Amino acid sequence: MKPLRAAVVGAGHLGNFHAQKYCRSTATRLAAVVDVIPARAHQIARHSNARVYSDHRRLSGQVDIASVTVPTVHHYNVVRDLLEAGIHVLVEKPFTATLAEGRDLLALSESVNRILQVGHIEQFNAVTRAIRQHIDEPMFIESCRISPFQLRGTDVNVVLDLMIHDIDLIHSLVNAPIRHIHASGGVVLSSQIDIANARIQFENGCVANVTASRVSKKSERSMRIFQANSYLSADFIKQTLALYSKSGTVITDDIDPESILSTSVKISPGDALEAEIDDFVGSVQTGRAPLVSGREGLQALEIAFDIMRQLESNPLPGQRPRLHVAGAGS
Known part of the structure; x- marks a missing residue:
């Protein structure tokens, strides 16, 4: 070809x-x-x-x-x-x-x-591929994406700069409509929102607590996923995934800590950007839909703007309230 x-x-x-x-x-x-x-x-x-x-x-x-x-x-x-x-x-x-x-x-x-x-490059992260092999029906998801301040990326706020990675990933993992979002955050160093937290409740009952900051001293990209009988702890920087589960499926208050199994999931090394571009090229060659099409990109953007509206209308102490999200469209 x-x-x-x-x-x-x-x-x-x-x-x-x-x-x-x-x-x-x-x-x-x-x-x-x-x-x-x-x-x-x-x-x-x-x-x-x-x-x-x-x-x-x-x-x-x-x-x-x-x-x-x-x-x-x-x-x-x-x-x-x-x-x-x-x-x-x-x-x-x-x-x-x-x-x-x-x-x-x-x-x-x-x-x-x-x-x-x-x-949305995290969809092609080797850790994400491993998560999908072990996820069943998430009940609660906690994600943290923080990094030191740098000028690159400050043309948009932290929701569009960093949080949107986890918004897209979590929405695809839960695969359910959103019922309610509560968000808070504020401006710290730049002229736009630099730190934000969103609590997202899905129609199937799953709740996600999502934190993003670009004014932190360290870098962290982690996610914990809780489901019946197990939970997953992922580190996207260190490329590690730990699975904690109990032996058996009977629910009881009498749990022996020794019965809780800890497994380090093997992560096959990979280049996320290379995988993303390979998916793009493959879609063009075959006509199939890409993993993250414009439709999925728009869905993530819609959730991000819902979060941004709450940040604007519910300012934290010391923050100036605004009446609307500039340029949101309808």
Whole structure:
């Protein structure tokens, strides 16, 4: 099969990684790199025969697929133009800056019959794959995603920057509609929400407690999942998963601690971004839906905006209340 001609739009931190994967894959050929600052695009393209453009609209007829790694505020215009040019698109999360934009792009991708994938990379984490092999019916999920402050990513608040990873993952694991959300959080260092907590109750009774911060001293990406007779403890940074379970299924108050089994689940090493791009390329080649399509990306965005509305309308001490989430759309 002839390699797909690939482009990367946005020659920043993430764009560099996407370009590396396209160069290494036998199923793709890096054909173009686009950035409004051509010198940055040349830095990425210099080890390949990729062309450099300053305008993504120049890609029409030049490539088959494209990764969009520009700031979120530009997602809509870039993805729209690429889809209209007949190019399949993998866009980094969050999907779009507003819900209206996300809905429009989803409808457009379906009308032009092009793959639209959203880069929720934790779905391709080796730990996530292991979790899915041991999960049954979650009752309670607790996730924590915290990191030190850095300027990259502050074009959006912490819900769209970090929490949305866990929103997407938890929603797919529970696989049930949401009944209620209660959220709180506040601005600490940047001009937008830097720390947030959301308690999400699903229609099937499952509850998720989700915390995200980008003003912490350490980095942590962990999740604990409780279900009947067992619970899972995952560390996405250390790439570990522990399973705790009791022998037998009879519920009793007389539990011998020695009967609680602890198992370290073997994690098969993997490159999450490589797996994500392989899924994207495979979807384009076969026509099947990607693991995280525009539809799943929009669902995660809708939940994120529900959380953001609560953060805006229920400010913590020292926070200025706002009347609406800017740019949310309807």
